[in-house]
Amino acid sequence: MRDHSAMRAWPGSTSGIQEYTGTWGTAQVVHLLKRTLFGATVADVNYFSGLSMSQAVDEILTPTAAPTSQPLNNYGTDVTGVAPYTTWIGTGLTYQDQNLNASRVASMQCWWMGQMLGSGRSIHEKITLFWHNHFAMDATQHFMDIPAQLWYNQYLTLRANALGSFAAMVKAITLDPAMLIFLNGSTNVNTSPNENYGRELQELYTEGKGTNSLYTQTDVHNAARVLTGHTVDAGFNYVFQAGNHDDQDKQFSPYYSNHVVTGYSGTVGAGELDDMLGMLLGTDESAKFICRKLYNFFIYYVDDATVEANVIVPLASVFRSSGYNITTVLSTLFKSQHFYDLVYAGACLIKSPLDFLVGLVREFNLALPAASNPQGQYSAWTLLLNQATILQQEVLAIPVVAGWYAYYExxxxxxxxxxxxxxxxxxxxxxxxxxxxxxxxxxxxxVDPVAFTATLSNPSDPVQLVSDALSILLTVPVSANDQELMMRTILLTNQTNNAYWTQAWQAYTANPSDMNAYSTVFNRLQAFYKYVMDLPEYHLS
Incomplete structure (x- = not known):
């Protein structure tokens, strides 16, 4: 594989967030789709190539409707009486039964895989995954205290806010029952403030821990005091218990301009949270912190001094002036000169396991069971979930609160x-x-290599076939000599005349039921795509 250590010092682009006005061709479309969606399908590349760059980004950033399906019982026996392949959502909070709760969490993980596979032409599922990593949690380690239903609810919360207001999302997650239990907010009371969430709220969710993020331990303690009384009831619903809230004033440090959150008793004490969140998002560092994380996830994993000055700082200004609107900041980023300069600079990312797996299924258009076959659907989703786990990116099982290691180490x-x-x-x-x-x-x-090839522009022409396939499957340019070598040695099996392949493809399309004609093209295409996917470059986005 290419030595990526050298890429840490890539010269990149001195351009910034001004709108891109250059070439809008296959390379740019594929770059946009692979970074914002799960893979770049032939159909999607053709579709977005017919739009302008700005139109393409706008459509990708258009939110999609909430899921119409729910996680199903794919685990068999359910002591609460939920029949196989009917939903367990809304059927009771069974966290006391550890095995059943674990089975439901696994069902939720499979279902989430299905949502990514069916994400279509919107960034909605991928940006939801980004926020899942940002507010990282591990459901698989909390079978005994967090009912599986709460993780489903949290997914819906992340998704509902994923392209809207970051401020609204932070508040929603702060009061999310799964989060309240996970980071001990549910036990945070005035007589014994628990600092766990108050610390992560600043260190991981809003301010970061960079050199310019200078909040103090006193700020952590006072954040915990603001958050006292926010908890969950016996039914695992969020409630504010005014009697457990610290109603005294909270003085924050110079980092927050010595802001004072005025203390209130009674139910109005819950409003102190809004005051504190406004304070947190009022710092210069907060917007930059979120923009850096978006940059690292979608663009590149190094943001040096040039990127900081030309991209992060002006992008953070856009973010703040928009009222922390997520769609606005993503639109600016994905329409920027800097984003498309990466096509030429060779600043590739190694595909995450989920990008690799979901993108593979979508790009090759693997046949998946229909909704009318839920058992088949869950089998397919389980196969992919198992592979994601082996490859170290298991959804709903992020190992540490800072997120998956590859996004912060x-x-x-x-x-x-x-x-x-x-x-x-x-x-x-x-x-x-x-x-x-x-x-x-x-x-x-x-993978059906013949069906995939049939979607290309001119599969009977071996030169065009190789060029089209590589333009979709690889983001790293392949030299004409290497393309010629692949064509000669694999598609033509060392024949010297291109007509050999043309005649073979035409013989197959003229009579698809002729097994000899089918085998001729199938075997060569299978070998070709197998070779391409074994290349180190296939794992780059």
């Missing part, structure tokens, strides 16, 4: 996705899907 960042276990496993899995397929309970995930 300096200086390696995304290089952490690749190691002696995960890289061979990635290649093993692409080989498996290109050959016999991955199977469970009668469901098979397998």
């Amino acid at each position: 300096s200086p390696t960042y995304h290089e952490l996705w690749i190691n002696s276990v995960t890289y061979p496993q990635r290649n093993y899995y692409t080989d498996l899907l290109m050959t016999s397929g991955d199977m469970m309970s009668g469901t098979t995930l397998v």
Whole structure:
């Protein structure tokens, strides 16, 4: 694989967030789609190529409707009486039964995989995943105290706010029952303030811990005091218990301009949270912190002094002036000169496991069971969830509160996705899907190389076929000599005349039921795509 350590010092672009006015071709469209969606399908590349850059970004940032499906009982026996493949949502909070709650969490994880697979032409699911990492939690370690229903509710909360107001999202997550339990907010009372959430609220969610983020331990303590009384009731609903709230004034440090959150008794004490959140988001550092995280996730994992000056600082200004509107800041970023300069600068990201898996399924348009076959759906989702777990990105099971390691561990960042276990496993899995397929309970995930090739612009022309396929599957340009070599040695099996492939493809399309004609093209296409997916460059986005 390419030495990515050298890319930490990539010269990048001295351009900033001014709107891009350059070439809008396949390379730019694929770059936009692979960064904002899960993969770039042939159909999507063709569709967005017919729009302007600005129109494409606007459509990608258009929110989609809330899911119409809910997690189902794919685990069998349910002591509460939920029948197989009917939803357990709204059927009772069964956290006391650890095995049942664990089964429901696993069901929720599978269902979430399904939401990503069906994400279509909107960033909505991918930005929801970003916020899941930002407010990182591990449901698999909380079977005994957090009912699975709460994780489903939290997903809906993240999704509902994912493209709206960041301020509204922070408040919603602060009062989210799963979060209140997870970071001990539910036990935070005036007689014994618990600082856990007050610390993470500043360190991980709003201010960060950079050199210019100078909040103090006193600020952590006072944030905890503001948050006293916010808890959950016996039914796991959010409530504010005024009797447990610290109603004295809270004095914050010079970092927050010595702001005082006035204390109130009674139910109006709950409003202190709004005052404090306004204070947190009123700092210069807060907007920059969120913009850096968005940049690292969607653009590149290094933001040096040039990027800080030309991208992060002006982008943070846009973010703050918009009232912390997430769509506004993403629109500015994805329409920027800087974003498209990355096409030419070679600033690639290693695909996260979820990008790798979901993108693979979507780009090759793998046949997935329909909603009328829920058992098949859950089998497919389970297969992919199992692979994501092996590759170290299991949704709803983020190992630490700072998020998945690849998004914050300096200086390696995304290089952490690749190691002696995960890289061979990635290649093993692409080989498996290109050959016999991955199977469970009668469901098979397998690539159909002939069907994929048929979606390309001119599959009978081997030169065009190779060029089109590589433009979709790889973001790193492949030289004409290398393309020629792939075509000659694989598609033409060392034949010297391009007409060999043209005649083979035409013979197949003239009579698809002719197994000899089908095998001729199938075997060569299978070998070609298997070779491409075994390239290190296939794992770059």
